[in-house]
Amino acid sequence: MKKTFLTLFLMTTMFGAAYADGREKPTSVDKLPQAAQEFLSAHFKDLTVAYAVEEQKYTGKEYEVVYTDRTEVEFRSDGQWESVGRKYSPVPASIVPQPIQTFVSGSNYPGQFIRQIDRNAYTWEVELSNGLEIKFDNQFNVIDIDD
Structure with missing residues (x-):
């Protein structure tokens, strides 16, 4: 009985949170x-x-x-x-910080363009046209590359 009550309580809480957010x-x-x-x-x-x-x-x-x-x-x-x-197109170059543009367009990834860019308080992340994802810190140092 306790398990059933706990399960129902948790499900109700999760659905309520999902609805509110x-x-x-x-x-x-x-x-x-x-x-x-x-x-x-x-x-x-x-x-x-x-x-x-x-x-x-x-x-x-x-x-x-x-x-x-x-x-x-x-x-x-x-x-x-x-x-x-x-x-199918690159993001506008004017929104990409210069250090990121330089890193991508240099000899690192010739022929690739940035098709996605995300930013938050701590990091920048770009996805290239070949699907490669590169994460930068706020000083634009590469902190992760994920293919």
């Missing part, structure tokens, strides 16, 4: 934070928006914008970009 609702680009709108107009003005989503998290809202060419951009609640991914 991750409620998505459609939105439009003009309802995104100003910083996000400026970022999109500066780097993706020629693309067509497929949809935009606002997701309520415990820490605030997060946003995702998806374009018809399968470009995806994620933003934090303050409108700063967190992730940019493109399916």
Whole structure:
């Protein structure tokens, strides 16, 4: 009986937490934070928006914008970009820090381009067109390479 009660309690708790963290609702680009709108107009003005989503998290809202060419951009609640991914094209060079560009475009990975870039408070991570993932610390030192 105790096992059954504990199992039900844990399942209810997990489902409640999953529901509270991750409620998505459609939105439009003009309802995104100003910083996000400026970022999109500066780097993706020629693309067509497929949809935009606002997701309520415990820490605030997060946003995702998806374009018809399968470009995806994620933003934090303050409108700063967190992730940019493109399916068939390189991410805009203007958002890639110079040390990362130099490392990738030098003799290390000729012919490859960055198709995904993620950043957080501690690291930067890029995925190249060949699927290789490279993680950098905040000083842009390579800390991991994963194929």
